[in-house]
Amino acid sequence: MIKLLKYMKGYGRDCALGPLFKLLEAVFELLIPLVVARIVDVGVATGDRGFIVRMCLLMVLLGLVGLVCAITAQYFAARTAVGFAARVRHAVMAHILSLGYTEQDALGGATLVTRMTSDINQVQNGVNLTLRLLLRSPFVVFGAMIMAFTIDFQAALVFVVLIGALCLVVFGIMLITMPMYRRVQAGLDGITAATRENLAGVRVLRAFCKEDDQIRTFAQRTEVLKERQLLAGRVSGLMNPLTFAILNLAVAALIQVGALRVEAGVLTQGLVVALYNYMSQILVELVKMANLIINMTKAAACGNRVQALLEVQALQTDGPDTQRPLGGVEFRNVTASYAGAAAPALEGISFLAQPGQTIGVIGGTGSGKTTLVNLIPRFYDASSGQVLLDGRPVDSLNRQALRQGIGMVPQRSELFQGTIRENLLWGDGSATDEELWQALETAQAGEVVRDKGGLDSPVSQGGANFSGGQRQRLTIARALVRKPRILILDDSASALDYATDAGLRGAIQNLPEKPTVFVVSQRAASVRYADQILVLDEGKLVGQGSHGQLLASCPVYREIYYSQFPREEAAHE
Secondary structure (H helix, E strand, O other): OHHHHHHHOOOHHHHHHHHHHHHHHHHHHHHHHHHHHHHHHHHHHHOOHHHHHHHHHHHHHHHHHHHHHHHHHHHHHHHHHHHHHHHHHHHHHHHHHHOOHHHHHHHOHHHHHHHHHHHHHHHHHHHHHHHHHOOHHHHHHHHHHHHHHHHOHHHHHHHHHHHHHHHHHHHHHHHHHHHHHHHHHHHHHHHHHHHHHHHHOHHHHHHOOOHHHHHHHHHHHHHHHHHHHHHHHHHHHOHHHHHHHHHHHHHHHHHHHHHHHHHOOOOOHHHHHHHHHHHHHHHHHHHHHHHHHHHHHHHHHHHHHHHHHHOOOOOOOOOOEOOOOOOOEEEEEEEEOOOOOOOOOEEEEEEEEOOOOEEEEEEOOOOOHHHHHHOOOOOOOOOEEEEEEOOEEHHHEOHHHHHHOEEEEOOOOOOOOEEHHHHHOOOOOOOOHHHHHHHHHHOOOHHHHHHHOOOOOEEOHHHOOOOHHHHHHHHHHHHHHOOOOEEEEEOOOOOOOHHHHHHHHHHHHOOOOOOEEEEEOOOHHHHOOOOEEEEEEOOEEEEEEOHHHHHHHOHHHHHHHHHHOOHHHHHOO
16 A cells, blocks of 8 residues: 555645644634633623624634635645546556456456456545544544643543543444455455446346346345445444443533532633533544544555555566567467466467468367467467567567557457447557548448448447447458458457358458458358368367368368258368
């Protein structure tokens, strides 16, 4: 948490002015009981209404000045806290985007979302409360006690006992509830993860009629969180009755001592009222201090979680070579494993793709097709062996230059809220409208965009206002806008009909820049015309060659092909 304080740089003046104005407010608050004492001892005792009015106006003035100080302090504290939180959010977001897929997989999406939102919000609240109350509450407590001693030493001894008893109750309850609130936060993380998972997979839930099951599961998790919160709330709820019981006992003791002192002529009735007011101020400030410490503890715990995320080191490092790839791809005995996996996802893969060739990658589910193409833009690194682009090891290349030369269309078609134009310009921010339309026509999406109203047509979050096939064509167009030398289509035509798929493949073949194309698919029709087909099975390369060669020599390819095309139909081709 302490390391996060560097993001408060530039807010030094605000950090000083916020507590300063809070202390000024506390000073005016400590003067109020003395004014009340004067009203009782002078105004009420002599029946001087003019004096009472003047003193009341003085109290109003002190209250207004205190209010102005409180608002000013809140302004500086809020400005510091919000600015600090904004900087931390930016740093966390930038750090997350700098991490590789391996680190993000290990952390998990739910944890990243929670730390970006709930944890940083808690840190922001902690900073705000700290600047406002960390100095003010102790100042008022000890200031009230000192003021009591200046009024009467014997009566002030009641304050010493009161403060000790209140500290025992307040901080005892705080120490008991702190671990309870940590468990509440952990339960909140679980609910956040479940919510995110259900919202992301809502279509799957409906397809398998699992809504009721997930509702029950969510209700169970919510019930656990509720019980934790209720338990923490019950313990915290003891604070008010216990503190007020102690306060009332102290008030009774103070009145008894004060009455004896008044009878002895040492104190006046107004001073006894002032002592009572100081006692009430001490109670309020101790409760505030307890809440402050609880919030500071929560903020520290959340800040440590955020700091732990910022300290996660990216395993990948940039190479010095900034030249964009030209299209040659070679795998030399490549093995790739995911963190914590029992077996490699790919093992002993070797092949060579010449610039301008079309490489088909086919295999069953879980055979390692996506893993293979993810090694080319270095989303993951090989565990052993080498991936080379144009004869250069991929880890010797600058990642930004590497990926600028690659057009990647992932399995899941992701569009971002905005317009079609804004989504396409992700490929190349300087592309002209003509280049955008060329990419759309190549991706078989030109008619889709014209029907929607043109390039400035809106795109809702996640592209929800487009069908699956339309989203796929738009994401392919976005990759083509870059005019990549390596184009990776990772099962990105699965929602297209065969005619559109064939038109897409033909248009890509006629691109003037002649990219090296990797087509990942479970459709034999999508890869059969490739210059080279790679057949994967359980992470191993079990076949490599043309369509005709593989039909003759690769049982796995034959099984896939004949499961999609009857033998009689295939024989007439």
